[in-house]
Amino acid sequence: MPRKIPTLFAISLLAASGTTLADTTVLTPHTAEYQVYYGSIELGRARYILEAPQGNFFQYRFDSDVGLLMLSDKRHILSEFTLEDANQLVPMRYSVERTGTGPSFREQAAFAKGQNVVHSRYKDERAKFPYDNQLFDPLMVQLQFRLDMQAHKDELHYTMVKEGEVDDYAFKIVGKERVNIESGSYQTVKFEVVRDSKKRQTFFWMAPDLSYLPIRLTHFEKGSKQLDIKLLNYRFGPSDEKLQPTTEQALVDDKASNEEG
Structure with missing residues (x-):
């Protein structure tokens, strides 16, 4: 069982509910589900949900439930953000709840722009970090990446608050590639995570015709495939679930954090 289940990219049958592919954008409400494998062993599933916005307020959710033999890992992640201009996402709050084998933990971040x-x-x-309008959380940065690809941006470099630290990630385009998986055949753009060493390699494929929806992610350690995450199904249009309210348990309270500081 891997130590972490990556949340960066981890959906093929269209149930449009009145929404056509020509109408979709990165911020069109959608649900995407993936099958997660450790090598060739099926671990479970992961799901992303972008809810319909309330005005300019968005919520993006990730839920995963994976396991191997007696080991298990469940994660519930929530990102709240707004949209500035046409292509710039502004994070507000981010929360992670992890349960399963080993210690459970929570992670929260509050992006207090006014402070x-x-x-x-x-x-x-x-921890506290200086606010920067180019600082993202690890979940909504996926949507920012997709917006940047639609805008044909060349620089794919992102800074995010993750696990109490500020991390930098860079990506490069490998090329165009047809991906054939169980859920269908997709014309994609292939990307690689830029690292100094080839001991760890991560590749992912995104479909331009689906607003750069992730189709597959594969991670290698010392040349051996560790994780393989494949799109299982997707749906454009509002989910059947309502927006979940922000809770003190899940998110950092800006006011309390300010008083503490």
């Missing part, structure tokens, strides 16, 4: 600070809490560790 010019980002509050972070990972497990029992608290």
Whole structure:
């Protein structure tokens, strides 16, 4: 069982509910579900849901339930953000709840733009970082990446608050590639995570015709395939579930964090 289940990219039958592919954008409400494998062993499933916005307020959710033998890992992640101009997402709050084999933990971040600070809490560790309009959370950055691809941006470099630290990630385009998986055949653009060493390699494929929806992700350690995540199904249009309310348990409270600081 891998130590972490990546949340960066991890959906093929269209139930449009009145929405056609020609009408879709990155921020069109959608649900995407993936099958997760460890090598060739099926671990479980992961699901992304972008809810219909309330005005300019968006919620993006990730839920995964994977396991191997007696080991299990469940994660519930929520990102709340707004949209500036046409292509710039602005994070507000981010939360992670992990349960399963081993210690459970929570992670929260609050992007307090008015205070010019980002509050972070990972497990029992608290931290503060200077606010930056190019600082993202690890979930909504996926949508920003897709928006940037639709805008034909050349620089694919992102900074995010993750596990109590600020991390930089860079990506490069490998080329165009047809991906054939159980759920269908997709024309994609292939990307690679830029790293100094080839001991760890991560590739992912996104479909331009589906607003750059991720189709597949494969991660290698020392040349051996560790994770293989494949699109199982997707649906454009509002989900059947309502927006979940923000709770004190799930998210950092900006006011309390400000008083503490």
